[in-house]
Amino acid sequence: MMGRTGRMMRSRPVARLHELQLLVWVAALSITGYLAVVAAASGRFAWPELVVPAVALAIFGLLHIFLVSIGFRGDQLLLPLAVGLTAIGFVLVERLAPGLLLQQLSWLVIAAGAFCVTILIPRDLSALSRYKYTWALIGLLLLISPLLPVVGREINGARIWVGIRGIAQFEPWELVKIALVIFFAAYLEEHREMLSTPPRRIGPIPVPPVPYLLPIVGMWLVAMLVMVFEKDLGATLLFFGIFLAMLYLATGEPFYVVLGLLLLVGGGFVAYQAFHHVAARIDVWLAPFSSDLRFDTGYQLTQGLFSLANAGLFGAGLGNGMPERIPVVWSDFVFDAFTEEVGFAGALALLALYLVFVYRGMLIALRAPTTFLQLLAAGLSFIIAFQTLVIVGGNAKLIPLTGITLPFVAYGGSSLVTNFMLVGLLLRVSDITARVRG
Amino acid sequence: MEITFAVLLWGVRIAFLVLLYLFLIRAFRTLQRSLAEERVTMAARSVGLAVLVVTQSHAGGPRVGERLPLRAVNSVGRDAGNDVVLNDDAASAKHAVVSFADGEWWLEDAGSTNGTLLNGTRVWERERVHYGDQVQVGRIALRLERVQ
Numbered sequence: 001m002m003g004r005t006g007r008m009m010r011s012r013p014v015a016r017l018h019e020l021q022l023l024v025w026v027a028a029l030s031i032t033g034y035l036a037v038v039a040a041a042s043g044r045f046a047w048p049e050l051v052v053p054a055v056a057l058a059i060f061g062l063l064h065i066f067l068v069s070i071g072f073r074g075d076q077l078l079l080p081l082a083v084g085l086t087a088i089g090f091v092l093v094e095r096l097a098p099g100l101l102l103q104q105l106s107w108l109v110i111a112a113g114a115f116c117v118t119i120l121i122p123r124d125l126s127a128l129s130r131y132k133y134t135w136a137l138i139g140l141l142l143l144i145s146p147l148l149p150v151v152g153r154e155i156n157g158a159r160i161w162v163g164i165r166g167i168a169q170f171e172p173w174e175l176v177k178i179a180l181v182i183f184f185a186a187y188l189e190e191h192r193e194m195l196s197t198p199p200r201r202i203g204p205i206p207v208p209p210v211p212y213l214l215p216i217v218g219m220w221l222v223a224m225l226v227m228v229f230e231k232d233l234g235a236t237l238l239f240f241g242i243f244l245a246m247l248y249l250a251t252g253e254p255f256y257v258v259l260g261l262l263l264l265v266g267g268g269f270v271a272y273q274a275f276h277h278v279a280a281r282i283d284v285w286l287a288p289f290s291s292d293l294r295f296d297t298g299y300q301l302t303q304g305l306f307s308l309a310n311a312g313l314f315g316a317g318l319g320n321g322m323p324e325r326i327p328v329v330w331s332d333f334v335f336d337a338f339t340e341e342v343g344f345a346g347a348l349a350l351l352a353l354y355l356v357f358v359y360r361g362m363l364i365a366l367r368a369p370t371t372f373l374q375l376l377a378a379g380l381s382f383i384i385a386f387q388t389l390v391i392v393g394g395n396a397k398l399i400p401l402t403g404i405t406l407p408f409v410a411y412g413g414s415s416l417v418t419n420f421m422l423v424g425l426l427l428r429v430s431d432i433t434a435r436v437r438g
Numbered sequence: 439m440e441i442t443f444a445v446l447l448w449g450v451r452i453a454f455l456v457l458l459y460l461f462l463i464r465a466f467r468t469l470q471r472s473l474a475e476e477r478v479t480m481a482a483r484s485v486g487l488a489v490l491v492v493t494q495s496h497a498g499g500p501r502v503g504e505r506l507p508l509r510a511v512n513s514v515g516r517d518a519g520n521d522v523v524l525n526d527d528a529a530s531a532k533h534a535v536v537s538f539a540d541g542e543w544w545l546e547d548a549g550s551t552n553g554t555l556l557n558g559t560r561v562w563e564r565e566r567v568h569y570g571d572q573v574q575v576g577r578i579a580l581r582l583e584r585v586q
Binding site for chain 1: 443446447448450451453454455457458459460461462464465466468469471472473
């Protein structure tokens with residue numbers, strides 16, 4: 001298989017100068033940030049401590065060399081952006097949880113491997129759309145796997161983990177995102193005609209035949225099950241949000257979005273009444289400073305808000321703030337921690353990096369030659385956009401806080417691996433486009 | 439010693455923020471540059487297929503011998519928004535469509551007032567155009583030519 005893909009890729013090296021140039025900036029950014037954090041913690045400039053970022057940068061460099069050597073013609077902006085955000089993530093892990101740094105580095109090695117595998121998927125990714133029901137099945141199995149005995153575990157109130165105690169844990173939900181986007185893209189490509197020009201209409205409301213409505217209702221049911229049994233509010237939001245966005249992209253029918261949102265709000269309201277963990281999240285969001293929540297379930301959010309409030313325009317300086325007062329800051333509240341130390345200016349730059357990433361992803365989607373590839377690229381970009389929106393909004397108390405991770409930056413192996421696969425797929429779509437257009 | 443360290447540390451902290459912005463600006467510039475390149479390749483592609491050569495015209499219309507580049511689909515008419523703009527009183531705002539499909543060139547009248555002629559015959563439905571054929575819109579005649 002390697003031989004076949006190698007031939008297909010026409011393995012003549014192609015220079016990727018823009019990418020290389022941007023990677024040099026990432027290197028400078030990474031070393032500087034790391035140096036500041038280490039110096040602030042230890043009181044001196046310690047060069048040996050720079051080994052970890054150096055290894056991380058070497059991995060980034062190898063990814064670049066890998067793309068050059070196989071003659072890859074895809075996008076040159078996405079990898080530096082992803083890698084730059086990851087580098088910021090490493091600075092923050094060193095700042096907030098130095099003990100987890102080596103673990104994160106080993107996850108990065110796995111993520112780089114996963115990236116290369118997605119880059120080497122043969123031909124035009126048609127295998128992804130051909131086996132769409134297999135992907136849906138894998139997605140569903142991964143989704144329910146944390147509920148299984150023995151391997152499933154509940155951490156911090158959410159039953160979304162699979163693993164063996166003390167060895168390794170993985171959040172299968174992260175991989176589910178990609179499997180489901182592939183499935184949605186393939187499914188919507190096949191059925192968009194029927195969904196967008198249904199045979200019957202009642203006023204402005206399209207009425208497609210019942211079999212076509214089933215997946216929408218099915219997705220809603222699955223999303224609700226995730227909320228109820230795995231107690232993961234963020235996954236529910238993300239999952240259903242991506243589905244609705246892709247449905248709208250494929251059909252151009254606002255009716256489906258309205259229907260989906262009504263279903264979500266209805267389900268959310270029932271869950272708020274019936275389930276304690278959902279109600280707790282909402283109550284904390286509405287009034288984190290109320291006297292009975294401030295030192296209880298609202299503690300994390302209030303500490304985060306104090307952290308944000310102390311940021312100012314330029315922040316306290318890297319290593320100079322007190323973000324460690326927020327519980328589990330390295331995975332849930334990295335945005336607040338980053339903002340406290342680099343201020344509004346830094347937070348704005350960080351969000352702008354996500355914006356460029358998503359914009360670039362959407363451009364790749366616009367140019368892609370087939371409907372499947374367009375929907376795939378758009379769906380993958382949506383994942384990053386929604387996740388950033390949901391977690392930054394949650395950290396800033398704009399919306400209820402959820403357990404979604406800030407893509408690339410937050411500590412977490414599963415999300416790092418998945419996000420690098422996501423970048424790999426986006427790059428593959430842009431590579432196919434470049435080859436088709438000649 | 440203490441003070442030197444503190445100054446250095448602040449220097450590094452500020453450098454981080456500055457580098458963050460420089461990286462962002464670089465990324466923006468790469469994005470902008472690739473968009474500009476895209477426009478250039480699109481423009482280059484439009485002259486790659488074929489041209490319409492003006493063989494007959496009048497004062498105010500295009501110069502005889504002028505080569506009008508074609509894309510895959512071209513609207514022809516008096517309106518400035520057309521791909522091929524023909525300044526002629528007898529031409530409709532949107533007069534005809536010249537398109538490339540299935541390896542052939544096609545001519546279609548877009549509901550013009552005075553009609554479109556292909557080799558002297560009025561075009562009623564989509565007709566095939568060969569290289570060297572004469573297309574007449576109003577008082578302007580054009581010849582389809584392959585670009586070498």
